[in-house]
Amino acid sequence: MLVILSGVSGAGKDTIKKELIKRMDNVISLPSYTSRKPRNGEQEGVQYHFITKEEFEQRIKNDEFYEYDLHHENYYGTSRKLMNEKIASGKIIVKDIEVNGTENLIKLLKNETKLVTIFLRVEKEELRRRLIARGDNLTNEEIELRLNRLDYEESKIKLYDYMIKNDNFEKTVNLIMAIIENEKNISN
Ligand code: 5GP
Numbered sequence: 409m410l411v412i413l414s415g416v417s418g419a420g421k422d423t424i425k426k427e428l429i430k431r432m433d434n435v436i437s438l439p440s441y442t443s444r445k446p447r448n449g450e451q452e453g454v455q456y457h458f459i460t461k462e463e464f465e466q467r468i469k470n471d472e473f474y475e476y477d478l479h480h481e482n483y484y485g486t487s488r489k490l491m492n493e494k495i496a497s498g499k500i501i502v503k504d505i506e507v508n509g510t511e512n513l514i515k516l517l518k519n520e521t522k523l524v525t526i527f528l529r530v531e532k533e534e535l536r537r538r539l540i541a542r543g544d545n546l547t548n549e550e551i552e553l554r555l556n557r558l559d560y561e562e563s564k565i566k567l568y569d570y571m572i573k574n575d576n577f578e579k580t581v582n583l584i585m586a587i588i589e590n591e592k593n594i595s596n
Contacts, residue, residue, distance in 0.1 A: 410495070410521055411502045411588060412510050415528030416535060416558045420574055421504040422455065424528070427581050428502055432588065435500045438490060441467065444482035447544045457487075475512035480553050486513065495521050500588060506557075507564035514567065524591045526584060527568040532558055534575075 413421045429435050439453060443461040452458055459467075464483040468476060476485030486509065494501050505513065510525060517523060530538070532555060539551045546554075565571055570587055574580045 409500045409588075409591065410513070410517065410523050411500060411584075411591075412513065412523065412525045413502060413504045413528060413584075414507055414510050414526070414561065414568065415530065415574065416506075416554060416561050420530070420538070420577065420580070421528060423577070424574075424581055424584065425502050425504055427577075428584060428588070431581070432500070432585060435502055435588070436494060436497075438486070438494050438501050438503050440484050440486055440503075440505070441473070441476075442482055442484045444480070444484075474516055475509050477506060477508045479506060479508075479557065480550070484509070500592075507561050507567065511564070511567055522591070524570075524587065525568040526570045526572060526587065527565050528572055528574040528580065529562070529565075530574050 413425060415421055425437055429437060439456050441459055441464065442456045443459060443464045444456075446452070446456070446458050450456065450458075461483065464476075464485070467473065467485070468483075472487060472489070473485035474488050474491055476483055478484075484506070486503070486505070491501075503513075514523060514525065535558060536551065536555060539546060539554060572580055572583055
């Protein structure tokens with residue numbers, strides 16, 4: 409089963425994903441490849457596999473990605489090989505991916521594996537506060553890029569099975585855990 413978590417950068421997806429892995433048996437992550445630079449505290453192979461733009465473009469030519477997208481001026485993509493290995497392991501994969509990637513993965517994988525898609529919603533002003541407080545040293549321009557993306561991402565909400573207003577961390581984590589438990593019992 410693949411659980412897709414979307415919502416703009418700063419919606420809290422990464423923290424929520426970590427908490428689900430900690431609290432639930434059989435839940436794993438699937439780091440994407442990206443050409444963006446690691447942030448403070450990020451480790452190779454944990455949040456992402458960090459590669460250069462040139463390496464990324466070479467991997468695109470080699471058809472190594474299920475899907476990829478260029479946003480915030482960087483590439484992000486899902487490796488076919490890693491995804492297939494993890495699906496074959498029978499574990500529940502939680503993947504944090506934006507709306508274009510979700511749309512592509514739904515088309516590609518809906519007949520291959522059970523998919524559950526969840527959109528985490530956050531108000532624009534709250535998002536601005538979180539992006540500033542996050543301590544990633546984002547420039548004003550980078551913050552504006554992410555805020556401008558919010559309207560676009562929200563226009564795609566209808567793609568998703570679930571929409572959660574992420575205004576309380578504990579509530580959101582509990583809701584997602586309940587969704588996963590329920591979906592495990594519903595066949596494709
Ligand atoms: P950040 O730079 O804040 O880690 O992530 C920026 C955006 O890239 C987030 O919305 C995240 O969900 C998205 N993202 C992460 N991995 C992938 C991926 O493999 N494919 C696509 N299309 N988007 C991704």
